Amino acid sequence: MSTRLNRRDVVRAFPIVLMGSALGGLGRFLAGCSEEDPGGPIRGSGTTPYAPVPPTDQDEYVAPNGAPPTNAGDAPPTLPVQTWEARARQLEEEQARLYGPVFTRAAPGSMAGKENSHEPQVTKLEEGGYKKVVILVAHVMGKNGLDAGAYDAGADSGVRDASADADAARSDAGMDAAPPAxxxxxxxxxxxxxxYLRAMVGGKDTVVGLWEFASTDPAPPSVKFTLPPGITEVVAYEWCTLHGLWKANPLAI
Ligand SMILES: [Fe+2]
Structure with missing residues (x-):
């Protein structure tokens, strides 16, 4: 067989080469459009399967909407409340075991970037002759904070039962949602x-209010505590099932 191309072969091949070149150019054009798309990846579209990503602060953030807080009680508690002390200690020990110091806005540690949705927002007021404190956390409730369509029902139902939450959450029975990878x-x-709130009472660091939420409670969660007399400063804490224990800066009362 001759290795030399004759004129007829060149004529036959020319349209094929031309078509290949045109298709290649079209492919590069389309690829170029995709690479320059400022919108970034589109989850769950095309032929690429949905790729789960950890929640971001923006995914979890729920802006305060003016809804009234849950009222933890019109009268001050009789202190100490041993179930509160045990629960707070449990959360703080779990935080130390998993992450280290309690997260704050100034020192968010491994949860940097999640400050807006996790730092407790604390306000004080007077009502009915008592000093009170409201804690609000601008955070989702009962979701995973990922793509809602991909995760809402399936992941939730497999791990915790919502109806069980309401019964168990306020029982102080123990922490049932240690943060996993x-x-x-x-x-x-x-x-x-x-x-929960900590304050110095009679010279001792004491839990002066604690509230357990159900995953079905509305977002953003908030609660109002009535303070015993004599408290001059409180520190608010909150526990997120995925992002651990956070506390606010001390608030003078
Ligand atoms: Fe969270």
């Missing part, structure tokens, strides 16, 4: 389980 197949329900 983020795994699309086993994410716990993502919500704020607990808010």
């Amino acid at each position: 983020v795994d699309a197949g086993s994410l716990p329900v993502h919500y704020i389980t607990t808010m």
Whole structure:
């Protein structure tokens, strides 16, 4: 067989080369359009399967909407409340075991970037002759904070039962949602389980209010505590099932 191309072969091949070149150019054009798309990846579209990502602060943030806080009680509690002390200690020990110091806006540690949705927002007021404190956390409730369509029902129902939450959450029976590594197949329900206040009472650091939320409670969660007399400063805490224990700066009363 001759290795030399004769004129007839060149004529036959020319349209094929031309078509290949044109298709290649079209492919490069389309690829160029995709690379320059400022919108970034589109989750769950095209032929690429949905790729789960850890929640971001923006995913979790729920702006305050003016809804009244849950009222933890019109009268001050009789202190100490041993179930509160035990629960707070449990959360603080779990935080130390998993992450280290309690997260704050100034020192968010491994949760940097999640300050807006996790730092407790604390305000004080007077009502009915008592000093009171409201804690609000601008955070989702009962979700995973990921793509809602991909995760809402499936992941939630597999880990915690919403109806059981309401019964169990306020029982102080114990923490049932230790933060795991983020795994699309086993994410716990993502919500704020607990808010509490610490203050010095009779020279001792004491839990002066604690509230357990259900995952079905509205977002953003908030609660109003009535303070015992004589308290001059409080520190608010909250526990997120995925992002641990956060506290606010001390608030003078
Ligand atoms: Fe969270």
